[in-house]
Amino acid sequence: MVKVSIVIPTYNERENIGKLISTLKSILENLNYEIIVVDDNSPDKTYEVVENLAKKDKNIKLIRRIGKKGLASAVVDGFKKAEGNILVVMDADFQHPPELIPKMVEEIKNGYDIVIGSRYVKGGKIEDWSFLRKIISLGAIFLARILFPKIKVKDCVSGFFALKREVIEEKELNPLGFKILLEILVKGNYKTVKEIPFTFKGRIKGKSNLSKKIIFEYVVHIVKLMRESKEFLRMLKFGFVGFLGIFVNIGVLYILTEIFGIYYLISGIIAVELSILHNFLWNYFWTFKDRNNKFLNSLCKYNLSCLISMVINILVLYTLTQYFGIYYIISDLIGIICGFLANYLLSNHWAFKE
Ligand code: GDD
Ligand code: MN
Numbered sequence: 001m002v003k004v005s006i007v008i009p010t011y012n013e014r015e016n017i018g019k020l021i022s023t024l025k026s027i028l029e030n031l032n033y034e035i036i037v038v039d040d041n042s043p044d045k046t047y048e049v050v051e052n053l054a055k056k057d058k059n060i061k062l063i064r065r066i067g068k069k070g071l072a073s074a075v076v077d078g079f080k081k082a083e084g085n086i087l088v089v090m091d092a093d094f095q096h097p098p099e100l101i102p103k104m105v106e107e108i109k110n111g112y113d114i115v116i117g118s119r120y121v122k123g124g125k126i127e128d129w130s131f132l133r134k135i136i137s138l139g140a141i142f143l144a145r146i147l148f149p150k151i152k153v154k155d156c157v158s159g160f161f162a163l164k165r166e167v168i169e170e171k172e173l174n175p176l177g178f179k180i181l182l183e184i185l186v187k188g189n190y191k192t193v194k195e196i197p198f199t200f201k202g203r204i205k206g207k208s209n210l211s212k213k214i215i216f217e218y219v220v221h222i223v224k225l226m227r228e229s230k231e232f233l234r235m236l237k238f239g240f241v242g243f244l245g246i247f248v249n250i251g252v253l254y255i256l257t258e259i260f261g262i263y264y265l266i267s268g269i270i271a272v273e274l275s276i277l278h279n280f281l282w283n284y285f286w287t288f289k290d291r292n293n294k295f296l297n298s299l300c301k302y303n304l305s306c307l308i309s310m311v312i313n314i315l316v317l318y319t320l321t322q323y324f325g326i327y328y329i330i331s332d333l334i335g336i337i338c339g340f341l342a343n344y345l346l347s348n349h350w351a352f353k354e
Contacts, residue, residue, distance in 0.1 A: 002031075002085060002086060003033065003084035004033040004034075004084050004088060005033070005034050005079075005088065006024060007082060008090055009092070010040075010042060011039070011068065011071075011209055012042045012043060012206055013042070013044075013092040013093060014042070014044040014046045014206075015206055016205050016206060017092050018049050020098065021035060021050075021053055025057075027101060027102065028101065028102075031102070033084070034060070034082070035060050036061045036078045037050045038075065038077055039064050039074075040065050040067070040068045041064060041066050041068070047064045063077055063081060065077065070176070070217075071159075071177070071178045071209070072178055072179060072183065073175060075089050075175075075180045076173045079173075086163070086164060087164075088101055088104065088105070088161070089159065089160065089181075090159070091159050091160070093203050093205070093206055095200055095201050095203055096117060100196065104162040107162075107196070108164060112193065112194040113166075113191055114163045114184070114188070115163070115194045116155055116193065116196070117158055117196055117198045118153070118195035119197075119198065120141070120154035120155045121154050121155070121196075124198060124200075125199040129200075133210075140179075140218060141155070146349075147222060147226060148225070148231065149353065149354045150185070151182075156182055158181055159180070159181070160198065163184065163190070168188055171187050172187075175221060176220055176221040177214050178210070178217070178218065183225065186225050186228075187229065234287055234348075235344060237283075241279050241282040244282070248271075248274060249274075252267070252274050256270060256271065276302070276303060279306075280298070280299055280302045283347065283352065284298055284299075284302075287352075288347070291352050298351050298352055302351040304346075305342075305343055305346035305347055306343060308342060308343075308346060309342045309343035310339060312335070312339050313332075313335040313338065314335065315335075316335035317331045317335040
């Protein structure tokens with residue numbers, strides 16, 4: 001039988017939580033459900049309100065944690081207590097419309113593994129956000145998507161989503177800060193994701209807990225996720241292959257010129273192409289082994305990707321030296337770094353794409 005567990009993290013939501021729970025109760029009437037509120041011992045005693053409601057209704061449960069441990073970890077603790085096979089996460093402050101939950105649950109029943117309430121697909125909106133908050137949000141999403149090609153959704157940092165229990169079962173979730181969905185999208189066991197648009201309303205009561213510290217925690221969280229999901233290792237492998245390629249390049253240049261007596265510029269061109277081929281083989285069969293791309297297709301794209309990176313390298317060398325008066329060796333070093341990053345991004349997102 002299907003059971004839905006709604007997990008709601010709270011911190012100083014005394015004015016909201018009672019009303020939200022009664023709204024949920026009327027919306028979820030026809031479902032088998034439980035509501036799990038995870039409160040971090042809020043100074044405004046949010047837990048008291050929930051405790052009283054829980055006494056009268058066995059579908060309402062409270063986890064009261066002592067010592068503020070954060071939004072994302074609160075959700076993980078909620079999951080641990082949850083009995084449902086469908087898990088829903090939402091905020092307590094009415095910025096997430098409860099009316100959307102039946103539709104999200106329906107889509108999970110239709111077969112989607114994860115359903116996300118999304119502000120960034122067509123039809124989605126954000127009310128009342130400052131320009132700065134919008135930039136921070138888009139920056140957070142951009143960073144996540146560029147570093148984790150596995151993530152294909154627009155709103156990967158939404159706090160409103162539903163998922164099948166299997167997605168996170170047996171997965172070690174260890175998130176930091178606010179972005180529990182990001183943790184699930186990187187580590188979870190899922191195939192299909194659906195985004196449903198919604199309007200992220202302005203907060204009426206209470207205030208946002210987002211602070212500079214949370215933004216900093218986001219960056220630390222991303223770095224931690226890169227380590228845990230082996231994306232760092234991938235970048236290291238890619239760099240190591242490039243390093244080996246330098247020796248192939250120089251070796252071929254030397255042998256063709258010295259032993260075969262070929263004009264050095266011709267040897268140079270052959271050396272470049274052979275080192276690209278060499279790097280490709282390593283990257284195809286090692287760095288991006290898990291991606292299962294078509295060999296020839298990847299090969300062509302990787303060649304192009306190297307060409308584009310070379311152009312970027314030269315452009316940076318030229319611009320920094322010519323227009324900024326920087327010593328040309330330093331300009332070149334910066335150019336090499338830019339070229340490397342461009343090549344990595346193009347390889348990761350295009351030539352050897354997921
Ligand atoms: N238990 C617990 N512990 N709950 C917390 C904590 C905490 O440390 N911090 C915040 N919460 C609860 C709040 O009480 C609220 O129910 C929910 O988590 C969201 O917190 P807000 O403070 O309202 O965050 P926001 O509106 O700025 O951010 C929301 O939107 C972001 C999208 O940009 C959240 O949904 C984020 O998860 C989401 O990424
Ligand atoms: Mn909020």
